[in-house]
Amino acid sequence: MKTDTEVKPLYRIEPRLSRVCDIPSRNRPREQLERVGPSNVSDEVLIAILLRAGVKGMNVVDLAQYLLMQYQSLTAISKASMDELAAIRGMGRVKAQILKAALELARRLSEETTPDQPRVSTPSEAARILRERARSMEEEVFWVLLLDTRNRLKRTPVEVTRGLINASLVHPREVFKEAIRNTCSAVILAHNHPSGDPSPSPEDLQITRQLIAAGKIIEIDVLDHVILGRQRELNGTDFISLRESGLVAFS
DSSP, rough: OOOOOOOOSSOOOOOSSSSGGSGGGSSSHHHHHHHOOGGOOOOHHHHHHHHOOOTBBHHHHHHHHHHHHHHHHHHHHHHHHHHHTSSSTTTTHHHHHHHHHHHHHHHHHHHTTTEEEEEEEOOHHHHHHHHHHHHHOOOOOEEEEETTTOOBBBOOEEEEEEOOOTTTTTTTTHHHHHHHHTTTTTTEEEEOOOSSSSOOOOOHHHHHHHHHHHHHTTOOOOEEEEOOOOOOOOOOOSSEEEHHHHHSSSO
């Protein structure tokens, strides 16, 4: 009987070699890592090293390959719940914990490498600050980036609201409260689209216009509104700047 947390596989993997010891020595995960270095091995090799062992009929490399085929990306794996991962054949609770912990460390490392007071002078710089935290979110989150007179970030992005973004939730009082408290000269608005499509909705444009107008009254400039999604084309971007798009007048 299947449980609610079981995942229906997209692909069926026929195990080639049921044990890692049957794989030629130079192709085993740990040996590959030692031979070419961690930056030169595939995602499945890194996952296999974390999981350490497979299950009867499926070695750990097959299990890592199965996970990547099932979810299609590391981002999608990071979004999966602990229960969902643990229910996959060959995983279990401990392996799910190890994998989730490793992905969370990667996210925190990305945040840690961001300078304490980075200068945010372009939409791409704003997107870089928020990209990792937005990537694994399954609901819309609205942030405000607080800037000083030299467009340096004064503190970590402030989460204003979480859930379906609309004008009643994104109130100027909540958006500018921390900006006033931190004596900011300007702000950049940002939110994510979990669907992956960063195209602005009519509601997004309405909220932006309202907040620009409110900022003028209290003399805090709204420099831009960045909407984050996912990259859809090889040379495309994963965000949209409403200032650069020309859909909203910021001056």
